[in-house]
Amino acid sequence: MMDWTDRHCRFFHRLLTRRTLLYTEMLTTGAVLHGDRARLLGFDAFEQPVALQLGGCDPRELAEAARIGEGFGYVEINLNVGCPSDRVQEGRFGACLMLEPALVAEGVAAMRRAVGVPVTVKCRIGVDDQDPERSLFTFAERVKAAGADALIVHARKAWLKGLSPRENRDVPPLDYALVHRLKAAHPDFEIIINGGITSLEQSREHLAHVDGVMMGRAAYQEPWRLLAVDRVLFGGEAPFRSAKDAALAFVPYIERQLAEGMKLHAMTRHMLGLFRAVPGARAFRRHLSVEGVKANADARVLADALAMVLDSDADMAHIAA
Known part of the structure; x- marks a missing residue:
């Protein structure tokens, strides 16, 4: 990979x-x-x-x-x-x-x-x-x-x-x-x-x-x-209720890396496929792809992209299937 x-x-x-x-x-x-x-x-x-x-x-x-x-x-x-x-x-x-x-x-x-x-x-x-x-x-x-x-x-x-x-x-x-x-x-x-x-x-x-x-x-x-x-596969608990919650938990890491000079896109490029069959997924990808590559892009870009995705208990229901 x-x-x-x-x-x-x-x-x-x-x-x-x-x-x-x-x-x-x-x-x-x-x-x-x-x-x-x-x-x-x-x-x-x-x-x-x-x-x-x-x-x-x-x-x-x-x-x-x-x-x-x-x-x-x-x-x-x-x-x-x-x-x-x-x-x-x-x-x-x-x-x-x-x-x-x-x-x-x-x-x-x-x-x-x-x-x-x-x-x-x-x-x-x-x-x-x-x-x-x-x-x-x-x-x-x-x-x-x-x-x-x-x-x-x-x-x-x-x-x-x-x-x-x-x-x-x-x-x-x-x-x-x-x-x-x-x-x-x-x-x-x-x-x-x-x-x-x-x-x-x-x-x-x-x-x-x-x-x-x-x-x-x-x-x-x-x-x-x-x-x-x-x-x-392991009989344990999922770390988060939804993929959106996991993405929000990624924000502190992003902020630490940005403070050390890393570019936002270097991190958010790995998240583009995070949502499937979820309303707002396309807007999420587009926002990260367009705004995330800009020179001054920061963690607010991810927060704004996540706000475009449906926020409900069922947003990742297909994962449990």
């Missing part, structure tokens, strides 16, 4: 759910080792639990980046070998590494030796002309033997040639049953499923077969879904 799940997004999502594990954007080992670590890795303690997702191929660099991430307080280090973009292929990380399971295993083993928090891997079911039944099972066995604590599987192939990153998220067919079979073959290895999952009902169905569900685009594009997670 590069350029999406930044620290502002995660703070907002944590207001909607207290129980889920949140992930950072994928950060390259080079950025972690040589970049502005405070800017790249810093986060608010309220976001916890948060996992750091890394991209890289050199075991020594992965180990050092993992150690740095653990030092910042991340509760999990995740190695992404599922991203199919040209940029990550040129850097020899992402999905192209599924063609080199031995190298991935070396990286996992190095990270495992470097940190005390869980080390996990996110992958596809295969790339290009690989036979997913063979490639995924072989890959899983290698990373498991190397000490990985869990494998997160996006249940599509990645086509490194011929499809754009956007097409790779939709065109290759999903094969959830393959991921379910992988879990059945490895009952002692944590398997988490990802890809095309858009509802909590789907999540519950998958949880009958695997250990966890990762929701990406659906959670970002329609974050209202997260407001029901704690109740539906």
